[in-house]
Amino acid sequence: MNNFSGIYFHIPFCPKKCLYCDFFSVTKFSKTAPDEYGDALLNELESRFNELSGTKVVSIYFGGGSPSVMSEKFYRKFAESVSKLGIDLAETEFTVEVNPADIDESWMKNLKNCGVNRISFGVQAFDDAVLAEAGRRTTVADMQKNIPLFAKYFDNISCDFIYGLGKNREINQELTKVFELAPFKHLSAYSYSRPERKNAPELLSEEETLEQEKAIRGFLQKRGFSRYEISNYSLAGFESRHNMLYWTYGSWLGIGAGAASFIRKTGVSSRYADDIKAFVSGDGLSSWKLTLREKIEEFLLMGLRVKIGININDFKELFGEDFFELVSEKAVSDLVSEGFLEIDEKNGILKCTEKGSDFLNAVLLKLFDAIMC
Numbered sequence: 001m002n003n004f005s006g007i008y009f010h011i012p013f014c015p016k017k018c019l020y021c022d023f024f025s026v027t028k029f030s031k032t033a034p035d036e037y038g039d040a041l042l043n044e045l046e047s048r049f050n051e052l053s054g055t056k057v058v059s060i061y062f063g064g065g066s067p068s069v070m071s072e073k074f075y076r077k078f079a080e081s082v083s084k085l086g087i088d089l090a091e092t093e094f095t096v097e098v099n100p101a102d103i104d105e106s107w108m109k110n111l112k113n114c115g116v117n118r119i120s121f122g123v124q125a126f127d128d129a130v131l132a133e134a135g136r137r138t139t140v141a142d143m144q145k146n147i148p149l150f151a152k153y154f155d156n157i158s159c160d161f162i163y164g165l166g167k168n169r170e171i172n173q174e175l176t177k178v179f180e181l182a183p184f185k186h187l188s189a190y191s192y193s194r195p196e197r198k199n200a201p202e203l204l205s206e207e208e209t210l211e212q213e214k215a216i217r218g219f220l221q222k223r224g225f226s227r228y229e230i231s232n233y234s235l236a237g238f239e240s241r242h243n244m245l246y247w248t249y250g251s252w253l254g255i256g257a258g259a260a261s262f263i264r265k266t267g268v269s270s271r272y273a274d275d276i277k278a279f280v281s282g283d284g285l286s287s288w289k290l291t292l293r294e295k296i297e298e299f300l301l302m303g304l305r306v307k308i309g310i311n312i313n314d315f316k317e318l319f320g321e322d323f324f325e326l327v328s329e330k331a332v333s334d335l336v337s338e339g340f341l342e343i344d345e346k347n348g349i350l351k352c353t354e355k356g357s358d359f360l361n362a363v364l365l366k367l368f369d370a371i372m373c
Helices: 033-052 072-084 105-113 128-133 140-151 171-179 206-222 241-247 276-280 292-303 312-319 329-337 354-358 360-369
Strands: 004-011 056-064 093-098 118-124 156-163 186-191 226-229 232-234 251-255 260-263 268-272 285-289 341-344 349-352
Touching (some): 004 241, 033 072, 033 251, 056 241, 118 140, 156 206, 186 206, 206 226, 241 292, 251 268, 292 360, 329 341, 329 360, 349 354
Parallel strands (some): 004 056, 004 251, 156 186
Antiparallel strands (some): 226 232, 341 349
8 A cells, every 4th residue: 555645845936927837826926925935834844744644755846836936045944844854855755846947056056955856847848939939938048058957966857848839849859959958867748738818829739739749759768768657757767756646546745825735544635725925824724525436536537647557456445345346347347348448357456558548538437437436
């Protein structure tokens, strides 16, 4: 069973909001706001850390917004705080998302000294026209200047890349140039989903979107990357520990305005309001328990995204009944016959085939209809 846990910290400050971004962030804030917010993060971590008792913290992740807005001093205070809580950063995957437009070498050296051992770059595209269309403040020149510097200090470097956006892109050429900048070990390839914002870029046709995705997959496979989750590829041993917690029904504590949590042993989910002032003042946190049906849907939704699939032998411990007492065996058998699912009855593993991964939404809808509670 997965008895691991992670902690996510949301940094909602960003000098400019990208046109495709649907995460909570603010672009107007005072000079003192990040420091005040950082102190609130540390206080909230200390007050809520006991929710993870009985688990081993294997991941810390700073996302945003722009974590690179936070000062060197904040990360030093953070490293001291988590050490006092008994977290061994040397045994923890400690990731910080970085916008290549924001940082200098002093800042990155400080991250290294504070125990950060994984960097996730928001690249998205390596074409200034596409970056401009997406509303990115980052340019190709920013990436060429700053990404190679990180390779001097960090071995585990990831890259976010977006597709379904930008007509007539040369995906292979873009990725070739990106990989010349640093020895990337991981890449997250996200299909663009247009937010409800009138100046957001238009979606490409389904055909062109699929061609871009196919080009990304082919490029990475030639370089030894494995598609271990629907949108994520890595070299062996460099899968994202943090994201795997989400996908394997682990526990995570989300701290910060807009951040969400799930604690498996209690079945309690929680979320902070999209309100920085409320968070800093200690308000805005709501919590709830999922119904049995909602928990099963979440288990299937997240677990079937990953290549390793789900262990249905764990199901009874999680939900009190055997898998096929709560999910129609005939529906699963039909999906296996149609080539969407594979089942290893001996080891209790249920997973998507390559075909099933490509049509995951349809597979999940059939499984959700087959839930018998």
